Amino acid sequence: MLKVCSILCPEKKNEFEKNSLSRRTVVRRIEMMANDIKTILTGRMAGFESFSIALDESTDLSDTAQLAIFIRGVDKEFTVTEELLALQPLNKTTTGEDVFNEVQ
Template identity: 40%
Template sequence: MAANRKRKVDNENRQFNDDLTVQYCFVQQQTNVICMLCHSTAAVAKVSNIKRHYETKYRDFNNLIGDKRTARIGSLRHSLNCQQNIFSKQSAEFSAACEVSYEISLMISKSGRPFPDGDFVKQCMITASEKLCPEAVRKLQKVALKRMTVQRRISHLSADVTRQLADKASNFVYFSLDADETTDIIPTAQLLVFVRGVSSSFDITEELIGMGFMKGQTTASALFEETMRLCSSFHLISRNW
């Protein structure tokens, strides 16, 4: 006996009927069916659900008939479209401001400048915009470049670079390591480990795996253990070691 399968409404491929717009003031926006009077969304695009919503809350709307009803529905549709366009525009501006924030944070990181310089860069952009393109001032003010924001952006970028390197390292057929130990003005030794790997498609990758801080004596065994620790996050020591 075939197993009983529970019917899913999503699999029924229900089609929205445009006549429902005139009868019950509902309209389809992408995959949603929206009431133009209260902007609520119907959970399921069933005629019974739409009719129940309309008759429960907006029965008085039936007093509008003929051209008055058509004009009112056209006005509601236009208002809803304008609202949707505003939300889309705001979302696009937010995405652009976020992207600019990441780009500037990356530039700050590469130049070795302190994180609070983000505020200074923002003030420079706004000042220049006020003279050259005043219409862009409002958009530039949305770019987040506070010290903690820049720090968080750089942390996200660093994590993404680490993830990309881990993905490439998982495809290495052969690889070699290069370690360099040095000490600067602080007494703690610093160990830099680089990897050069080649994939089966002969893509060569050369990147810095990480930097370790070593306290005490930098013996051969200590250097080996720190190198193993840095390589463990990229799953290199479990293969070919």
């Protein structure tokens, strides 16, 4: 990353050198961002006047079925929010009951 930075934006290289990119630091920062996003989304969902849920099922490279759950909502000011709510693996079967249980 430092090599890329030195080519693309050499004036900011010192700022990149100050940041730790160890595995633990990256994991911790991703978890912090996920918590912030969850808090923001939960707050927006509380103000929805109406919402809908969309589902999509596909298979990943390891041949495991993945259920993507999306939520779309509209608040009083007609602001539309659409986000990926969850990505759940369906390990054994992909029956309607399995999908229902994951959404519930």
